[in-house]
Amino acid sequence: MTNCPTNSCRRTFTERNVMKSAARFLLCCLPLWLALRAGAQGDYPPTLLWRISGAGLNADSYLWGTIHLQDRRVFAFTDSLYYFLDQTRAFAMELDPERAGAELLPFMLAQDTSAFVYTVLPDSVFRKLGPVLERALNKPARTVRRKEAWLYAQLRPYRRRRPDDMEQPMDLYLQQLARRGGKPVLGIEDLSDQFNLEEVLSGPFDTQGILDSEESVRAQTEQLTQLYLRQDLAGIERLSYGDSSEFVRKLLRRNRKMAVRMDSIARRQPTFFAIGAGHLPGPEGVLALLRRRGFSVTPVLGGRPIEPRTER
Secondary structure (H helix, E strand, O other): OOOOOHHHHHHHHHHHHHHHHHHHHHHHHHHHHHHHHOOOOOOOOOOOEEEEEOOOOOOOEEEEEEOOOOOHHHHOOEHHHHHHHHHOOEEEEOOOHHHHHHHHHHHHHOOOOOOEHHHOOOHHHHHHHHHHHHHHHOOOHHHOEHHHHHHHHHHHHHOOOOOOOOOOOHHHHHHHHHHHOOOOEEEOOOHHHHOOHHHHHHOOOOOHHHHOOHHHHHHHHHHHHHHHHOOOHHHHHHHHOOOOHHHHHHHHHHHHHHHHHHHHHHHHOOEEEEEEHHHOOOOOOHHHHHHHOOOEEEEOOOOOEOOOOOOO
16 A cells, blocks of 8 residues: 555545444345335244245245344254255345445545435425534534435444344355355346445435434334244235335335245246345235246245254
8 A cells, every 4th residue: 555644545445344344234225115114914834934846947946034133033044944045055035245335435435425305305304304413413404415314314223233243144145145155146236126226315205204203113123023033924924015105116126026036046946036025925026026937935844943043
């Protein structure tokens, strides 16, 4: 690092690493926040693990519905999950964290020149939002820009951690296990499927994610966690389809693309797929869409729960 003062270089290096960590974490955060904001119920067995077979596959693949949390309670996977993760030859998640993180990092590192929040909202709305932003970000509300406010809203459900929380969200935990097993990690989606960065800076500004009280955010997160612990796909379906037509439109578009990509990946090699549980249920959910593509998609029931970090 020639021609660079030591302290300056260290500071730049540290900032980049912090932003890289934040970018990777944000890739797992947003799907949960969208689920909390949503509002068709099927009949499903109590499992989040499904076998994908037939349609000319040489070997079975498996699909696990994840939740984008670090709450230790949701990490008590069954021995069946560990077994099938071992048996498959590849691991596929919504986004490849390395590739997507590299794409998101420039956005995170770039100087924030987005519009000031107060310039894009009616005065009556900003009068409600301003005090919340000041308390949350510890700065005058009129100096808060759109990007900063958006990042705060997306990361908000994760700011209060339990003492025994896992070090990383479930998706990244499973990715780590797969890498230890020597499996390639694949991304099912593209970053643009989840993040419209242009819209973040210039589209409609969503105030609700900031105005919701801390108690409300915690209650909604706990509600989703309890549904997940019960492996209640019908309940998760109810939360994944609400009165937001834009949310449902985006969810269904992502489901369709996931099903197509998963079809292609499974034909290349037996794969363990891990996607948000909200994508599984419903007449236009990934389970139904894979069946329409000719696959047999069957539940994997039973298994012995294993506490996380327990040696197998």
